[in-house]
Each structure stands twice: as structure tokens, then as C-alpha cells.
Amino acid sequence: MAARKLRPYFQAYTIKVLTDQPLRQVLHRPDTSGKLVKWAVELSEFDIQYLPRQAIKAQVLADFVVECTIHQQSIESEVAQTPIAENATTTGERTEAETKPGRTEDISVPAEQNPSSKEPLWEVYVAGSSNKVGYGAGLILTGLDNFVLDYALRFGFRASNNEAEYEALIAGINLVVQTSAQRLKAYCDSQLVANQIQEVYEARDECMIKYLSKVRQLASKFKNFEVIRIPRTKNAKADVLSKLAASGYTTLMSICMEFLKKSSIEN
Known part of the structure; x- marks a missing residue:
């Protein structure tokens, strides 16, 4: 199906097929008959190379760990670089601006925040x-x-x-x-x-x-x-x-x- 749908690419380039199945041996056996003969003839016009497919599970898991570790480190670095002045003031502490009479602007920071939301x-x-x-x-x-x-x-x-x-x-x-x-x-x-x-x-x-x-x-x-x-x-x-x-x-x-x-x- 790939050779039929992507025929221009198969005709213009060398196609490398990564597989863990003996496709070359199956298609070129002397006793091949039926549909396999038809497929072997149809694919013979292309330059197809059958290469062994390496195990990918370990690589996927390695990539998975690397991506998560990098992101976790970036989060920790952002938290470490956050100025202390931006944190919420402790209970009972008031800045000079908050205690001035006649000031209606509320600049206090909530004492409790939901860290899980970030x-x-x-x-x-x-x-x-x-x-x-x-x-x-x-x-x-x-x-x-x-x-x-x-x-x-x-x-x-x-x-x-x-x-x-x-x-x-x-x-x-x-x-x-x-x-x-x-x-x-x-x-x-x-x-x-x-x-x-x-x-x-x-x-x-x-x-x-x-x-x-x-x-x-x-x-x-x-x-x-x-x-x-x-x-x-x-x-x-x-x-x-x-x-x-x-x-x-x-x-x-x-x-x-x-x-x-x-x-x-x-x-």
C-alpha cells in the first residue's frame, strides 16, 4: 500500500525498510506463489533495501526520562531565581504603604497560594x-x-x-x-x-x-x-x-x- 500511494517517492529514491521480519527472504523464495509472487514482481521495480529494525523501547524510555528531567530542573531553577520580595508576607506583617491612612489600593499578597496549580x-x-x-x-x-x-x-x-x-x-x-x-x-x-x-x-x-x-x-x-x-x-x-x-x-x-x-x- 505504501508503494502504491507513494509511488513517485519510491521511483525517485532508495527506500530503506526497517523491519524485524524476514521480508526479503519471503519475497524471493523459489517456491513463492499466489499473492506473494504478485507483490514481489510489483516491488521489484523499486530500489528497496531491507534493514534490521533495532529495539526502540529502551530509546523511548530514555527520551522520556530526559525530557521530564530537563523540565523538572527548569522548574526548580525558576523557583530558585524567584525574588524573595515577591513572596507573600507573613501573618501580622504590614508594609508602610499598607498602613498609610487614606490609601485604598490593596497591594497585599494572599498568605496561602495553591502551588499545585502551577x-x-x-x-x-x-x-x-x-x-x-x-x-x-x-x-x-x-x-x-x-x-x-x-x-x-x-x-x-x-x-x-x-x-x-x-x-x-x-x-x-x-x-x-x-x-x-x-x-x-x-x-x-x-x-x-x-x-x-x-x-x-x-x-x-x-x-x-x-x-x-x-x-x-x-x-x-x-x-x-x-x-x-x-x-x-x-x-x-x-x-x-x-x-x-x-x-x-x-x-x-x-x-x-x-x-x-x-x-x-x-x-
């Missing part, structure tokens, strides 16, 4: 998938400087849709915890998960109680944590990632994928 806000979209093929979860993490991370999880254990949703949420929270962020807003399309965390629904199932306890334990590490339920149409990308993770097709995509041997609530 903290960077991280957002994560999560979705879980449970079907006959397998079990998985997907999440989209957005943060500082338009940073976006696509993350997929494939489970080595059986999980219901709600359990998969909780696993996705826990994985997203754990990623943000590593950045030392203080504000997190999570979006999910599961009515049960969102309402249980918001205490609209009561968790009665033993497994749901454990998952809810795990989420609250992780949420306590933030100054501001919120879970919002959104329609599935607004969570399409995370939903697709979860289905791909459940089917195992994410090995063909340039996204981070993790394999969980056991659930997050197991000891």
Missing part, C-alpha cells in the same frame, strides 16, 4: 480489551512539551474487560509516578471503573475491591488526581492499542509494549 498536568487515556484471542490494554500518555507516548500491555493471564481497564489505568499511573509529577488526569471509557473510583458505585466483587484499593494507593502519591469517564469514540486510539495488544500484533508497530505475566493485584 505543576505540569499529565493526562493518560486508557482502555482494556478482553476477547477470545487474548487480553491486553492500551494507553496514551501526554505530558510536558507536547510529549506523547503510546503504550501497550499484553497479559499472560485471563482478565475481564473491567480488570483490563484497571490494569491499563494502573500502568498509566505508574508511568507518571516515575516522573515525580504531582497532577494527573486519567480518562477511561469504562463506566464501572470510573464510577467506582469516584465513589458513585460501590465495589463489591473481591477482585474489584483489590483493584480499587491499588488505584487509591497510587493516587495518594499525587497532589491532584482525577478520573474522568469519556465516550468510547473519544478514546478510539487507546481502544485500538488495547485490541492490538490482545491480539499480539503490536510487534509490527513502533510502540512500547510490555508483557505482564501476572495481574497488578497479585502478591
Whole structure:
């Protein structure tokens, strides 16, 4: 499809295909037949080089840590350079301008300010998938400087849709915890998960109680944590990632994928 849609580029340039699959051997086997023969003939007119694709997970995580660390240092430097005179005066202290009679202008600074409002806000979209093929979860993490991370999880254990949703949420929270962020807003399309965390629904199932306890334990590490339920149409990308993770097709995509041997609530 790429060769057909981008034919002018394929004809004008040498195309380097990065893949972890033996495409060259498959297309040039002597016993190739059917559609593979058609594709091999069609692609033979182009100058295509097949190169091994290196592992990208470590590089993505390294970039993730570097971007967050730089931003955190810049925040600390800004705080350190803030003049002391700009800080709020302590209770009972008044400047000369405040005590002059007849002055109506209020130049006092509130004694209490909300520092969390200046903290960077991280957002994560999560979705879980449970079907006959397998079990998985997907999440989209957005943060500082338009940073976006696509993350997929494939489970080595059986999980219901709600359990998969909780696993996705826990994985997203754990990623943000590593950045030392203080504000997190999570979006999910599961009515049960969102309402249980918001205490609209009561968790009665033993497994749901454990998952809810795990989420609250992780949420306590933030100054501001919120879970919002959104329609599935607004969570399409995370939903697709979860289905791909459940089917195992994410090995063909340039996204981070993790394999969980056991659930997050197991000891």
C-alpha cells in the first residue's frame, strides 16, 4: 500500500525498510506463489533495501526520562531565581504603604497560594480489551512539551474487560509516578471503573475491591488526581492499542509494549 500511494517517492529514491521480519527472504523464495509472487514482481521495480529494525523501547524510555528531567530542573531553577520580595508576607506583617491612612489600593499578597496549580498536568487515556484471542490494554500518555507516548500491555493471564481497564489505568499511573509529577488526569471509557473510583458505585466483587484499593494507593502519591469517564469514540486510539495488544500484533508497530505475566493485584 505504501508503494502504491507513494509511488513517485519510491521511483525517485532508495527506500530503506526497517523491519524485524524476514521480508526479503519471503519475497524471493523459489517456491513463492499466489499473492506473494504478485507483490514481489510489483516491488521489484523499486530500489528497496531491507534493514534490521533495532529495539526502540529502551530509546523511548530514555527520551522520556530526559525530557521530564530537563523540565523538572527548569522548574526548580525558576523557583530558585524567584525574588524573595515577591513572596507573600507573613501573618501580622504590614508594609508602610499598607498602613498609610487614606490609601485604598490593596497591594497585599494572599498568605496561602495553591502551588499545585502551577505543576505540569499529565493526562493518560486508557482502555482494556478482553476477547477470545487474548487480553491486553492500551494507553496514551501526554505530558510536558507536547510529549506523547503510546503504550501497550499484553497479559499472560485471563482478565475481564473491567480488570483490563484497571490494569491499563494502573500502568498509566505508574508511568507518571516515575516522573515525580504531582497532577494527573486519567480518562477511561469504562463506566464501572470510573464510577467506582469516584465513589458513585460501590465495589463489591473481591477482585474489584483489590483493584480499587491499588488505584487509591497510587493516587495518594499525587497532589491532584482525577478520573474522568469519556465516550468510547473519544478514546478510539487507546481502544485500538488495547485490541492490538490482545491480539499480539503490536510487534509490527513502533510502540512500547510490555508483557505482564501476572495481574497488578497479585502478591
